[in-house]
Amino acid sequence: MITPILLCGGSGTRLWPLSRKSFPKQFADILGEQSLFQASALRFVGPGFADPLVITGNEFRFIVTEQLAECGVQASGIMIEPEGRNTAPAAIAAALQVAASNPGGLILLVPSDHAVADPAAFRAAVAQGLPAAEAGQIVTFGIQPSRAETGYGWLEAGAVTHPGVHHLNRFIEKPNAARAAELFAAPHNLWNAGVFLAKATVLIAAFAEHAPAILAGVKAALDGAVADLGFTRIEAKAWAKVPEDSIDYAVMEKAANVSVVRFDGHWSDLGGWQSVWQESAQDEAHNALSTHATAFDCENSLLRSESPEIELVGIGLKNIVAVAMHDAVMVADMSDAQNVKKAVATLKARGAKQAVQFPKDHRPWGWYETLILSDRFQVKRIHVHPGAALSLQSHVHRSEHWIVVAGTARVTVDEKVQLLTENQSVYIPLGAVHRMENPGKVPMVLIEVQTGSYLGEDDIIRYEDIYARS
Known part of the structure; x- marks a missing residue:
């Protein structure tokens, strides 16, 4: 069984404004009804593949669980990076996690923001590389180029080592236009997809040889990891000391046991x-x-x-x-x-919130978006998932009006608990301890009107929270 490792970070700048730091491109519906992350998860569902292991950032953890639930994929685990350290630390963290429970296990490191037109063909390419991976090779996948692309790294394929598998002669940095034309003209050159198949123990050994500081730092961070609501939260202080590097630079360009499988199908990293x-x-x-x-x-x-x-x-x-x-x-x-x-x-640099903040703010219970924001009032649309609940909280600087427009809300205001249905409303006085819940089986949507001297999201005192937020 191969465990897909879905690498799910990113800064979200190349496809701005659709993609932003708070909601990078893998979560957006760019080419269809599914997000790139969902398509990546579904690409490796079926015979030969275990449930995926996801590595993501703290701010994306509930988006990940929501989107996996929407597409019907069960993750074997979700690891939370305290901060992004590029792909090398994330990759070895996944390898160590898999090796701890299955020393002979195979992993497939996959960026979660790529588009593949024919998932079955890509799975066939992975199967082609499987014998080499089981024999101790780190197998990467090269895309048959369709143009002299300057935006991708390239791979130079060498002699055949297994059927359909070539020794990887070298990685080639993103070229200028003239060099790209030369690479495109030679049939043994391929685009670098950044996908790797290997035994977890083989990858660990490669890090021990070529990137021991990263390996040691990640081990220390995993030793301090804690379980949190179904997530594995990597210890932050040790993680911050891990050297930041890509897996290509840290290991792959130095290792001798790297092979490449050619993928002839259509692929794009949607890099712009x-x-x-x-x-x-x-x-x-x-x-x-x-x-x-x-x-x-x-x-x-x-x-x-x-x-x-x-x-x-x-x-x-x-x-x-x-x-x-x-x-x-x-x-x-x-x-x-x-x-x-x-x-x-x-x-x-100018302080524009649009630079990093997506209009919809995703939370563990659903999402909200601001419709109107003025000096002393704000209007929000709030979407609460079935069975979800916001924290029991109060505010120091604002009062609120809630109007239910879809579904049913269970509303707590101090000692009073009531059910509200469509077109019903409730007033939350300043300082009142309150909570909204969705007890139904369909999404609950309400309009919230805030009024007061300060409307920031940090004006919240939490008393109870099923998501363990402070």
Whole structure:
């Protein structure tokens, strides 16, 4: 059995404003009804694969559990990194976790933000690499290139070691245009997908030889790990001392036992808006349009409105990316769309919350979004999952009105508990101890109107919380 390891971090800048630090691209519905994370989890469900192990950040833990539940995948575990340290520490943490319960176990390290058009073909490529992995090789997967790409690292495949498996001669850094053309012209060169198959113990041995400081630091952090609501929370102080590095630099470029399997199917890491345009359905003028986007006399453009309340109209555009959300709009020439990271950095330096904060704020019980924010009042839409409950809390600076618009709410205000259904409302006085719960089997949605001198999320005193938040 192969345990898929879903690496689920990221800064969320390359596909801004749809992707942000608080909600990176793997969780967004970019190419269809499923998120990239959900598609990655489902890609390795079936014979030969164990339940996946997910490694993610603290801020994403409940998004991960929610999206796994939505697509019907059960994780074998969810490990929480106190902070991102690049892929090498995450990879060896997963290997150590698997080896602890199954010393001979195989792991498949997979970024959770890639798009693969034919999951069955990718599983077949993994099966092709299995004999080499069982023989002690670290098997990576090279994508058959379709163009002289400068945005990917490349792999140089060497002699055949097993059927369909080649020795990996070397990793090649992201090339300039001239070098990319040379690489593309040679049939033994492939794109680097960043996917690795190996025995957990083989990967541990590779780290012991080539990255012992990372291995030792991760072991110390795992020794202090604690269970928390079904998550494995890695110890923060030890983790902060672990050297930050990618698995390619730390181990793979130094190891002698690395092989590569060629994957001929369609693959993309969706590394920018141009990639999204290439992967999206297009009209006869090569425009990729969302439901609420309209193009007149446009060519080779991507027009996306992520809000049904915003109709995005393009007129006479050529080679343009335009993405509109409730709180931010991005327009760029297709050739300059990769510079969105610079724009996000500028917004962040200016203190714009849109730089990092997604309009929907996901919580363990559901999510909320701010509809109106003024000096002394705020209006929110709150979505509570079936069976979920917010903490028992009070506020020092604000009072609230709740109006139920869908489902049923069980509301506690001091000593009084009542059920509210659609179109019913309740007032929460300043200082009152209160809680909302969804006792039903369908989502509960309410509109919350806050009034007061301070409306920040830190104006919360919690008395009870099933999610163990302070």
